[in-house]
Amino acid sequence: MIDILNNSFGWNVTEFIEYDRIVDYFKNLRKDNEYIVSLDDRIYIENSDFNYSSTRAYNSMNSILNNPNDYKILQRNGLDLKEQNFNLKESIINSWKKDIIICDDWLFSWDTLTDVINKEIKDYVKEIRVILNFSGKEDLNWIPIKSMLEPTECIDWLDERDLFYWTKNWWASFKNWVDMNWLPYISSTEIALKKASIPEKKSKQFCQNMLDLNIDIWSEISNSLNKVIRLMDLPRISYLEAKYDKKIDIINILELEKNNI
Secondary structure, eight states: OHHHHHHHHTSOOOOOOOHHHHHHHHHHHOOTTEEEEETTTTSSOTTOSEEOOOEEEESSHHHHHHOTTOEEEEOTTSOOSHHHHHHHHHHHHTOSOOEEEEEEEEESSSHHHHHHSOTTTGGGEEEEEEEEEOSOOSEETTEEEEEEEOOSSOOOOOOGGGGSTTOTTOSEEEEETTEEEEEOTTSSHHHHHHHHOOOGGGHHHHHHHHHHHHHHHHHHHHHHHTSOOBGGGOGGGGGGGGTSOTTSBHHHHHHHHHHHO
16 A cells, blocks of 8 residues: 555655554653543543544535535434533543543644634643644644644545545544445545545556555455445445445445446
């Protein structure tokens, strides 16, 4: 994957941040009296006090490309944040820990944090901790921000999960009728350009190479399970049922997607 990314830019542009390094960063800062709110669903913090689920849910697939401000902050299951915010408040009230620490993977806009740090808990939030801080700011409304890294010349931040079909908590999400769907950053040259910052001239080759890698991985999964994985087994990409029969093998879908790029 790193080789494919580097080849797209023509030099060794990719800096890989090891998962264990991220886990240790959050772990080493933690104090016993801190109430830890993880905004990334426990991915980097196993024993957080509250696992907050959120995503930018675009109103359509078209909005992701052509209307990037057409979204709402929702839970990853597509539900409103209201009940989750209420549960967070109740959990904090019932906890002996009074110093609230908000932890997230990266900070660029303030959308999610603004929704989480509402007026009920604002006065109790002592710090915001992130892996990457792209904002250039040291605080959010006087709440200090502690960052593992503060890159000044970063092209983009990608999770590996953004580049593979059917991984947890990944990609750009959008509402398809009532269902949440998730669009991988390799599904089109336009998505690769706008969501993963892949150079336009190299975006087609990048997508095709990444789809080959997806095919290899899904072949291994199918072989290890001794099972054909079909589109209907993967509801988060149900938007593809508009193009393909829901009984089609995921590997065949990836082959067809590759040929259509």
